[in-house]
Amino acid sequence: MMSEENKYCSRCGKLISTPEGDYFSHIKILYCDECRKEVEREQTRQRVAELKKRKKKKDQFRDEELEQLRVLTEQLKEEVELLRESNQAMREENGLLRSQNQSLKEENGLLKEENRLLRIRMQQLTTEINTSGTITQIRRRMK
Numbered sequence: 001m002m003s004e005e006n007k008y009c010s011r012c013g014k015l016i017s018t019p020e021g022d023y024f025s026h027i028k029i030l031y032c033d034e035c036r037k038e039v040e041r042e043q044t045r046q047r048v049a050e051l052k053k054r055k056k057k058k059d060q061f062r063d064e065e066l067e068q069l070r071v072l073t074e075q076l077k078e079e080v081e082l083l084r085e086s087n088q089a090m091r092e093e094n095g096l097l098r099s100q101n102q103s104l105k106e107e108n109g110l111l112k113e114e115n116r117l118l119r120i121r122m123q124q125l126t127t128e129i130n131t132s133g134t135i136t137q138i139r140r141r142m143k
């Protein structure tokens with residue numbers, strides 16, 4: 001069995017334990033004190049490097065997200081600007097239609113007035129026809 005053999009440091013090869021000592025520490029031991037400290041330092045360095053790498057990735061991800069948000073904000077600003085312009089154009093068109101409508105109303109009023117006057121004239125002529133006989137007579141009179 002392995003546990004019954006002498007054990008040597010996995011790093012420097014120094015004898016570190018014999019089967020006569022404590023069974024569990026004999027099983028467990030891998031390095032001499034010096035190498036164990038060095039290995040622990042190395043593991044700590046690796047963990048720190050790993051953490052730094054993860055932090056860098058996280059920061060990069062955050063930066064990308066910020067950049068996407070910046071682009072999105074820029075697009076939204078452009079969209080707002082386009083909507084504002086479109087709104088302005090519609091407002092102007094609305095103004096034109098309103099003034100066109102106003103002109104048509106005024107024209108309509110004039111035509112109504114003209115129509116009213118023509119009706120009055122027609123009524124006068126009808127009355128004249130009724131009072132003075134035939135159309136021939138009226139034609140003669142109108143000359």
Ligand SMILES: [Zn+2]
Pocket residue numbers: 009010011012013014031032033034035036
């Ligand atoms: Zn060693």
